[in-house]
Amino acid sequence: MDVILFLIFAVVAVVCAINVVVQTHPISSALSLVGVMGSLAVLYLLLGAEFIAAAQVIVYAGAIMVLFVFVIMLLNAGAETKKGRSYLIPGAPLLIVFLGLMAYYVQRYLFPESAVVRFGGFTGGGPKDIGNALFTTYLLPFEVTSILILVAIIGAVVLARKEIE
Amino acid sequence: MMNAVPISWFLTLSAILFALGVAGFLFRRNIITVFMSIELMLNAVNLSFVTFSYQHKEVSGHLFTFFVMVVAAAEAAVGLAIILTVFKGRSTLNIDDVNSMKH
Helix, strand or coil, rough: HHHHHHHHHHHHHHHHHHHHHHHCCHHHHHHHHHHHHHHHHHHHHHHCCCCCCHHHHHHHHHHHHHHHHHHHHHHHHCCCCCCCCCCCCHHHHHHHHHHHHHHHHHHHCCCCCCEEECCCCCCCCHHHHHHHHHCCCCCHHHHHHHHHHHHHHHHHHHHHHHCCC | CCCEEHHHHHHHHHHHHHHHHHHHHHHEEEHHHHHHHHHHHHHHHHHHHHHHHHHHHCCCHHHHHHHHHHHHHHHHHHHHHHHHHHHHHCCCECCCCCCCCCC
């Protein structure tokens, strides 16, 4: 059952990711990226990361992608007119061979068949556990994060504002 | 016999997504699509973090994923503001046309 679930959503993720790269129109790429993020959220649930799955859907697929779509609409971005670089054609088989070798190595030596994922095998990913770790062990990074967000907000406002003479 | 997924499958999926993100980053000309490829790479890395977190039965990986999401959100806000500014000045989204620092 777990394998079927994994295979379905892994295939959806890979197909959507390929679509992100090959589509010429940015809005098609953006919608495909939402598909990747949604299927990754299901895989997070399979790995027992309930909080991260919810955050993935809300923050990534919800907030960040809406920002992307807004900018695409605002700039009225059309399809790419110039063709991409042509050395993709010799590059693609090379990339596939390299990935295949890496996958073989990982499968053969680093993670043999005994290391498996079962749904429910890890239950420490709920909001309670996340919050517990976030406000004890990772308190300082969490506070620094708030400064980062503040800087990002100010930066975005300064960059996007209208020049006043 | 097949009711459990090997951990290596998750890592392989993560590597495939990351490679596709790199390919999009290198070969696409539209600045917004380049930006979305970066998001794709960040997502691939997040999947690795959560997988390792499962393997070690440890919640730290989820926290790193959380921080990556925060950084991605900040990066999207600032990056898209930069894209808006560039578009206002040059009326183009093609990264080949934004090359004044090359000369």
